[in-house]
Amino acid sequence: xxxxxxxxxxxxxxxxxxxxxxxxxxxxxxxxxxxxxxxxxxxxxxxxxxxxxxxxxxxxxxxxxxxxxxxxxxxxxxxxxxxxxxxxxxxxxxxxxxxxxxxxxxxxxxxxxxxxxxxxxxxxxxxxxxxxxxxxxxxxxxxxxxxxxxxxxxxxxxxxxxxxxxxxxxxxxxxxxxxxxxxxxxxxxxxxxxxxxxxxxxxxxxxxxxxxxxxxxxxxxxxxxxxxxxxxxxxxxxxxxxxxxxxxxxxxxxxxxxxxxxxxxxxxxxxxxxxxxxxxxxxxxxxxxxxxxxxxxxxxxxxxxxxxxxxxxxxxxxxxxxxxxxxxxxxxxxxxxxxxxxxx
Numbered sequence: 585x586x587x588x589x590x591x592x593x594x595x596x597x598x599x600x601x602x603x604x605x606x607x608x609x610x611x612x613x614x615x616x617x618x619x620x621x622x623x624x625x626x627x628x629x630x631x632x633x634x635x636x637x638x639x640x641x642x643x644x645x646x647x648x649x650x651x652x653x654x655x656x657x658x659x660x661x662x663x664x665x666x667x668x669x670x671x672x673x674x675x676x677x678x679x680x681x682x683x684x685x686x687x688x689x690x691x692x693x694x695x696x697x698x699x700x701x702x703x704x705x706x707x708x709x710x711x712x713x714x715x716x717x718x719x720x721x722x723x724x725x726x727x728x729x730x731x732x733x734x735x736x737x738x739x740x741x742x743x744x745x746x747x748x749x750x751x752x753x754x755x756x757x758x759x760x761x762x763x764x765x766x767x768x769x770x771x772x773x774x775x776x777x778x779x780x781x782x783x784x785x786x787x788x789x790x791x792x793x794x795x796x797x798x799x800x801x802x803x804x805x806x807x808x809x810x811x812x813x814x815x816x817x818x819x820x821x822x823x824x825x826x827x828x829x830x831x832x833x834x835x836x837x838x839x840x841x842x843x844x845x846x847x848x849x850x851x852x853x854x855x856x857x858x859x860x861x862x863x864x865x866x867x868x869x870x871x872x873x874x875x876x877x878x879x880x881x882x883x884x885x886x887x888x889x890x891x892x893x894x895x896x897x898x899x900x901x902x903x904x905x906x907x908x909x910x911x912x913x914x915x916x917x918x919x920x921x922x923x924x925x926x927x928x
Contacts, residue, residue: 595660595661595663595703595706595707595745595748595749595752595788595792596648596685596688596689596694596695596699596703597695597696597699597702597703597706597752597755597756598695598696598699598873599696599697599698599699599872599873599874599875599876600696600698600772600865600868600869600870600871600872600873600875601696601699601756601759601772601773601869602698602699602702602755602756602759602772602773603759603762603763603771603772603868604698604872605763606702606755606758606759606762606772607698607699607701607702608701610699610701610702610705610755611700611701611702612701613701613705613709614682614701614704614705614708614709615701617678617705617708617709618678618679618682618704620675621675621676621678621679621682622679622913622917624675624676625637625675625676625679625913625914625917626917633672633676633914634910634911634914635832636671636672636676636814636832637672637676637679637680637910637914638906638907638910638911639832639835639836639839640664640667640668640671640672640677640680641668641680641681641683641684641906641910642684642839642902642903642906642907643664643667643668643839643842644663644664644665644668644680644681644684645684645687645688645899645902645903645906646839646842646843646846646899646902646903647661647662647663647664647799647842648661648662648663648664648684648688648694649661649846649849649883649895649898649899650662650846650848650849651849651850651851652791652792652795653791654786654787654790654791654792660787660788660791660792660795661792661795661849662741662745662792662795662796662798662799663681663707663711663745663748663796664681664796664799665677665681665707665708665711665712665715665741665744665745665748665796666711666715666719666737666738666740666741666742666744666745666796666797666799666800667737667741667799667800667803667804668680668681668712669711669712669715669716669719669740669744669818670715670719670737670740670800670804670815670818671807671814671815671817671818672817673716673817673818674712674713674715674716675712677708677711677712677715677716678704678708678709678712678713679708679913680910681704681707681708681711681712682704682708683906683909683910683913684902684906685700685703685704685707685708686700686704687902687905687906687909688902689703689876689878690876690878691878691879691880691901691902691905692878692880692881692882692883692898692902693876693877693878693880693881693882694882694883696872696875696876697875697876698872698875702752702755705751706748706749706751706752706755707748710744710747710748710751711744711745711747711748712744714740714743714744714747714748715740715741715743715744715800716740716818718736718739718740718743718744719736719737719740719818720818722735722736722739722740723736723737723819723822724821725821725822726822727822728808728812728815728816728819728822729808729812730822733804733808733815733819734801734804734805734808735801737800737801737803737804738797738798738800738801739797740800741796741797741799741800741801742793742794742796742797742800744796745788745792745793745796746785746788746789746793749784749785749788749792750781750784750785752784753777753780753781753783753784753785754777754780754781755773756773756775756780756784757773757775757776757777757778757779757780757781758777759771759772759773759774760772760773760774760775760776761776761777763868765867769866769867770866771866771867771868771869772866772868772869772872773866773869774866774869810834811832811834811835839903843896843899843900843903844896846895846896846899847891847892847893847895847896849895850891850892850895880894880898880901883895883898883899884898885897885898
């Protein structure tokens with residue numbers, strides 16, 4: 585393990601760092617939340633929810649491409665789960681963030697295929713439910729335009745991303761305890777809890793957590809002025825807003841501007857935990873690390889020489905895929921609901 589920077593952190597767990605049994609357990613853990621999310625969305629998939637889910641799933645995808653320098657020469661990022669939950673509610677947020685994470689893993693190799701369940705459980709499930717609970721408690725019955733809601737959003741986003749990081753750290757840290765060969769050498773993630781937890785949490789308690797806080801609070805403050813009705817979904821006890829949800833055009837424009845700026849995300853140098861090679865990788869990690877080769881690995885299309893343009897093209901491709909998946913999910917969900925209605 586020489587040459588490995590233990591300050592490196594990653595919320596996107598790569599292939600090989602978790603055992604197949606751990607991956608299966610976390611797929612099983614995420615599955616009930618995916619099921620309930622889809623069931624809830626059957627009633628919510630209307631002309632307003634589909635574009636909203638598309639916007640905030642794409643926002644999460646893009647915001648995760650903005651790498652930030654962390655202590656130790658590594659990088660991290662916000663997730664966008666805070667604002668997605670506050671606008672969409674926890675169940676739609678679980679679905680939207682999961683769609684973004686699955687597309688990142690399958691098409692860009694950001695997070696492992698075997699670890700999709702773990703990454704969705706940590707970021708989408710834990711992140712969304714934690715945000716919702718904390719935001720509801722801290723915001724209380726404050727009016728939609730209250731500064732208290734801005735503060736509540738920031739705190740909720742900060743705590744949520746750190747709980748997701750802690751879950752990932754525990755998943756890393758139990759691997760050498762549970763999965764090792766006859767000599768005691770770890771088969772997968774080689775770092776015990778005493779190393780994994782500080783390595784994950786230092787960067788998230790500082791830079792990445794603060795970034796999530798700023799994003800959550802900043803977007804809530806913006807929506808209070810521009811589209812306060814979008815904040816009503818998770819504020820049932822707040823004073824009624826007289827405004828109805830208007831055109832989402834300004835959100836699409838903001839998303840487009842953010843997309844154009846994505847090449848800035850490669851300015852931060854360094855790798856996240858699990859993305860840099862180990863000097864002596866454990867046997868199980870080596871076997872699973874090449875489980876899947878993404879078409880556009882690390883957001884760098886192999887047919888392009890310009891890293892900046894490749895990053896931008898990846899952002900555009902990912903956003904398009906998210907819109908397609910959300911629209912297809914909405915169409916299938918409404919279609920099945922309609923078919924059952926006709927057979928009754």
